[in-house]
Amino acid sequence: MKINRRTLLSLLGVAPTALISSAAGSEQLKNKKKIAEAAGPTKIETLNPRGIPPAITLVPLAPRLASIEGKTIYLVSDGFPGADTFLNQISIWFKKNMPSVATVFRLKAGGFADDDPKLWAEIKDKGNAVIMAIGH
């Protein structure tokens, strides 16, 4: 049976004009794609999401001792578990290896990151150096 082309297309749910359009459209799309590919991938500009860090004031290190023989070293714990025991071992090490070095143990006041001006003043007054155990 000969089927009318228009009838066949309508059975397929496609209008003839749609087919013609889609054929032309497909060609246009191919051309656009070729042009885009020739131009290279599209670049976009995006924003930096980061916040504002504070300025850093450089702090020079404290002057060093010519020698620690005969000096007093403060051994300071910031409170992390085990730091006091570890610092005591340092004290024992000095007694065995550098007996002229005196050591003084102190637990810093407050939380781990809290300042302890009273302790720093004591060290400045009575000590020559500090070894601080930070953890962990």
Next chain:
Amino acid sequence: MVTIAFKDLALTNAAKKGMPLERICFTPHPIWGKSEAEMYAYLEGNDPVRGIPLMKEVVDALTKPLTDDEKKTGVTTPSVGPPTYVDTADNLQKYYMDNGMTDFMPIILPTQEKVDAMLKGSSHHPDEVVGQLTPARGAFPAWQFTVKQVAINAVMAGAEPEYLPIILAIAASELPSLSSSTNSFATAAIINGPIRDKLNMNYGIGAMGPFNQVNASVGRAWTLLSKNLGNCGLPGETYLGTQGNVVEFNNLIIVENEKDSPWTPFHVQKGFKPDENVVSVFFGYGISQGQGGKGSAIKPVPQFDQGLLYNFTPLTSIFGAVAVLDPLVAKDLVELGYETKEKLSEWLQKNATLTVRDARTMLFTGGAALRGPQAAGLKDDDLIPRWPSTALINVVVVGGQTNPYYQVANMSYSKSVSIDKWM
């Protein structure tokens, strides 16, 4: 002196405090839990970072003259990179991820157009400073951030402009979702007020799960802005959580089901009016399920108070407790006589006790009860409260009433922030 596990943290922090060349010596890790003999062996051995005898290094650190660089003074401003990036979308996705600016999932790229649209969600000026964030107060320098910078992170998270006031309020709480602690802490936010319905936030079925764009993107934004605006979440440097916490991806966003709750909404308990929009933030270990608690199977009214007490057992005392209840559980508790959240909190605080013997074996539990002059007379079988105050036990109602279930969080209330202020 610092253990090797914290090398990057120690060096970076010293630099941020203005002493990039501070003389730091490293020991093997850990110190905690080692015997005296083991600790002494550390001293007799080498610094594991530099490979030189440790105590010789210590003595040298105290005696070798300072270099010119170690004597430097002045001010420097750390760079966070250029204000914009230009590349293909795929390359930009990789760039943001490789530079620690994401949660390792694809983001919505924050173009100027998208950020401008986001900024329409708030009447506040883009350059207004919202607050500051730090991975841990006192230990790390705090970074400041503006409304625009929050908006950029909100775009990245997939939020819509209407959600921006909630995200700004969370940012303004100055509670980062990524703390530096080795504990892998988590954060939560309870949302109250008419904004919940205005934005169709989810406080029903699956409320704390991946089922709503607002809930999801607000929580995600908190993680992204903590990383980018507070310099949080850099493993080994500003994040030392030994295992991490799954809550950290999206945080615990709890939109209270005020409609089906028999009790006062959380924000009203904190002094706000019912029609105010408020976010209340929490901090602690996270959340766990409550099914299986003692008393839950009793009929006709399950003994949910006993169940909560049972599920409080593994919670520490360094954080409070939050009872996160489906409305069905809340209604059953009213039938048991708890006409208010406060009455429930009081009963739970009074009855959440443990023996001194048990408390002394547990990390972070027992708290103030085990310290101070009052602790001197305590005997092993004496009972002490897990939490010294009712204020440490909070209650929130959320869920879709498909079953009377609940969850418990070991978290402390931090503060409540007005969302309306940021509209």
